[in-house]
Amino acid sequence: MNPPLPDPKQDPRGFLRGLFDTAVRRALPALSTGAFLPPPPKGRTLVLGAGKAGGAMAAAVDALWPADAPLSGLVVTRYEHVPPDYKAKTGRIEVVEAAHPVPDAAGLAAAQRIFAMAQGLSADDLVLCLISGGGSALLSLPAAGITLDDKQAINRALLKSGAAIGEMNCVRKHLSAIKGGRLAALCAPAKVVTLTISDVPGDDPAVIASGPTVPDATSCADALAILRRYGIELPAAVRAALEAGTLETPKPGDARFAGHAVHLIATPQQSLEAAAEAARAAGVPAYVLSDEIEGESRVVGQVHAALARQVLRRGQPFTRPCVILSGGETTVTVKAKGGRGGRATEFLLGAAIALQGEPGVHVLAADTDGIDGVEDNAGAIVTPDTLARGVALGLKAQERLDANDAYGFFAPLGDLVSTGPTYTNVNDFRAVLVL
Incomplete structure (x- = not known):
């Protein structure tokens, strides 16, 4: 049985991390x-x-x-x-x-x-x-x-x-x-x-x-x-x-x-459904977008950001509060040398830049095996103040994205999600919380 999730309004980070942990447990x-x-x-x-x-x-x-x-x-x-x-x-x-x-x-x-x-x-x-x-x-x-x-x-x-x-x-x-x-x-x-x-x-x-x-x-x-x-x-x-x-x-x-x-x-779908069930038990409507999303990670991040804005501004296709879940395997076309990061963090940096600090939107993306690419993190979390906190530290989000260095953006912010090996693998897990 899964433990109860934190209140998403009081602890959105804890809520999203709980969804990820639930998805991983289902795949053990x-x-x-x-x-x-x-x-x-x-x-x-x-x-x-x-x-x-x-x-x-x-x-x-x-x-x-x-x-x-x-x-x-x-x-x-x-x-x-x-x-x-x-x-x-x-x-x-x-x-x-x-x-x-x-x-x-x-x-x-x-x-x-x-x-x-x-x-x-x-x-x-x-x-x-x-x-x-x-x-x-x-x-x-x-x-x-x-x-x-x-x-x-x-x-x-x-x-x-x-x-x-x-x-x-x-x-x-x-x-x-x-x-x-x-x-x-x-x-x-x-x-x-x-x-x-x-x-x-x-x-x-x-x-x-x-x-x-x-x-x-x-x-x-x-x-x-x-x-x-x-x-x-x-x-x-x-x-x-x-x-x-x-x-x-x-x-x-x-x-x-x-x-x-x-x-x-x-399977990825089973883990997404387990996370959706946990969210609903916490009083948050949950929707599984797809378990087989592919494409360039940063672009998929932009699409998820656009969906979150549509929910916020027009109440379509879902009304808030809600959490939108997706899985699959995106890709990163590496064009720069020396950058660090995997699919999850590149997705998140693309999403953060597209959201531009949109109030009420929190996003987690992580690999269910606990390893994003070849790094020591599973993924990271984006919050409404992510870009502002980055600016305060002298981090330029677009420059980091162009350098394929999403890890280098999220690590100084303390926003990495680190689990160590989970001993399973149903690929990407993404959750967009819209409050």
């Missing part, structure tokens, strides 16, 4: 895993997985799986994302850590081990795959002819390009020996049950962590088109392999996926 693996676990098989049960929620998902499966039923496996998660209570004891599922969002040697070593463990299984065996956002970088096993350096360079370019998550993961699938359905194909003839936490607009399992256990409908030609669209350079050998179609992924209808099951155990 410990609360949602049990309903989706299959019975133990005749043979062995192997747990494989990757993602920012991987450690918490492994801990949940270990706690819920019958004590007398064999269980083993390997899951890779981001550095510092293993729940302390699981890290402190010897669990039946090994959890290792690697880098995100750019893959490193530790992720490569983990992927190599998972690749080897997936082979030689029988039809009596069960593979539980625990997949969550971040798995694309954490489960990094380059396809033949591609080096880790190649993957790292392409990944960095994609992250700076402004490409949508579906586009980035289409490319990642075709440069991998384990993603895009290849992991499940390796497990044949064992049955594969995938438990996944969605961090992508539309909740498509083929996009989450680049879909290592589900067939892929995209093609090498699609990946090439995306790389051309964003002007991303490729090593000649990689380009030739994509052009020849030798890096193609397993497709829908492939017999190796027969009998497999995929369960979404937590």
